[in-house]
Amino acid sequence: MKTLYDVQQLLKKYGILVHVGKRIWDIELMAIELDNINRAGLIDKHDYMMAKLVLNHEHEIETKKEKDPKNHGI
Template identity: 40%
Template sequence: MNSIYDIQQLLKRYGTFIYTGDRLGDLNLMEMEIDELYQMKFIKIQEYQVAKLLLVREKNRIARQKGANNA
């Protein structure tokens, strides 16, 4: 798993399609779904950790962009 797209593909395997038009909102929903899949033991800890890391990185990237645009 190397990208947010890969996380979307993982979620699709379990019947979850997320697209609200709000990137940050989508990332938060993906994170909640990943948490739930892990808690129910559908995904391995390695998949869970990588997905969480990618989601945090993307959220931070968006936050930096918004900060730069407001400056």
């Protein structure tokens, strides 16, 4: 699991589709849903950790974009 798309596909397997309208909000909601699936014991620990790493990385990128709008092409 390497991309946000991979995480979306993982969540889709659990019937979870996320589209709030703003990328950073989508990432945050995906993280919440992923935590819920983990708490319920439905997801493999490795898949959970890899998805969290991807989401954290993507969130960091979006946060940097918001702080410096001139640098939106990271």
